[in-house]
Amino acid sequence: MTAPETDAKQPQRVREMFGRIVPRYDLMNRVMSGGFDRRWRRLAAAAAEPLNCRVLDIGTGTGDLARELRRQGARQVVGGDFTRPMLLAARNKPALARDGGVVWVQADALHLPFPDASFDAVTSGFVLRNLHDLPAGLREMLRVLTPGGRLVALDITHPPAGAMGSVLQTGFQRVVTPIAGLLSGDRDAYRYLPSSLEGFPTAEALEQLLREAGAAHASHRRLGGGSVALHSARKPAV
Ligand SMILES: C[S@@+](CC[C@H](N)C(=O)[O-])C[C@H]1O[C@@H](n2cnc3c(N)ncnc32)[C@H](O)[C@@H]1O
Incomplete structure (x- = not known):
């Protein structure tokens, strides 16, 4: 299923919006997740099994997931993003500036500038929702994975049905x-957050999309009371 090609998800618009919120991005993450984003990135990094591996973190933003992958033993992390100011913020973080095991590359998730089978794992944190052609993005991530490699995607998701889901939905809209x-001080960013979920598949449907893109062992778990999903899958071994 492809997200509707809404104006909000036009790549140029997405890039400009993220470019504008860079200075407040980390603070927004901490506050909006109640501080849980760090734990979610730890779990996402662990699902990628990064020890001694070469990992691509696509849509790396200010580099927090890239940093966590290195902390968990990745040999090399390539942090890719199509928003240059995000990459500059990542590169300038003290803990990352000194780390020779991280490389920053301006890259579009839909046209990754890497040969087939270049990475043992590909991760993304809060990125899939932003792609205007999600199936194409998933196929690209699988293309650059070695056979047996891990694809891990962490993102906000539609809350589950039922009372808890309604509470989460209201909390998302009203809080x-x-x-x-x-926090962003940006009207577009304010409108973009809810609209980025429009047309985005449910956690169950995203698992199915991963299979349709060619992934094996696709599964997901919900975090944050069900408001966040951590998907993992593998490129089939030949
Ligand atoms: C919500 S931020 C997530 C940043 C980081 N992964 C994190 O965990 O905080 C989404 C990031 O994805 C990037 N992004 C969105 N669409 C992209 C695309 N098509 N190719 C590469 N990066 C993209 C944005 O520039 C932004 O930095």
Whole structure:
């Protein structure tokens, strides 16, 4: 299923919006997740089994997942993003600036500038929702994986059905979205957060999309009371 080609998800618009919120991006993450984003990235990094591996973190933003992958023993991490100011912020973080095991590359998730089978794992944190052609993005991630390599995707998801889901939905609309607007100081970013979920598949449907893109062993678990999903899959071994 492809997300509708809404104006909000046009690549140029997405890139400009993320470029504008760079200075407040980390603070927004901490506040909007109630500080849980660090734990979610730890779990995502662990699912990629990074020890001694070469990992691509696509849509790396300010580099927090790339950093966590290195902390968990990745030999090399390539942090890719199509928003240059994000990459500059990542590169300038003290802990990352001194780390020769991380390389920053301006890259579009839909057209990755890497040969087939270049990485043992590909990770993404809060990125898939932003892609205007999600199946193409998943196919690209699988293309650059070695056979047997791990694909890990962490993102906000549609809350599960039922009472808990309604509470999460209301919290997202009435609390998280206004906080995003306030902290970012950017009207577009305020509107973008809820619209980025429009047309984005449910966690179950994303698992199915991974299979349709050619992945094996696709599975997911919910975090954050069900508001976040951690998907993992493998490129089939030949
Ligand atoms: C919500 S931020 C997530 C940043 C980081 N992964 C994290 O965990 O905080 C989404 C990032 O994905 C990047 N992005 C969105 N679409 C992209 C694409 N097509 N190719 C590469 N990067 C993209 C944005 O520039 C932004 O830095």
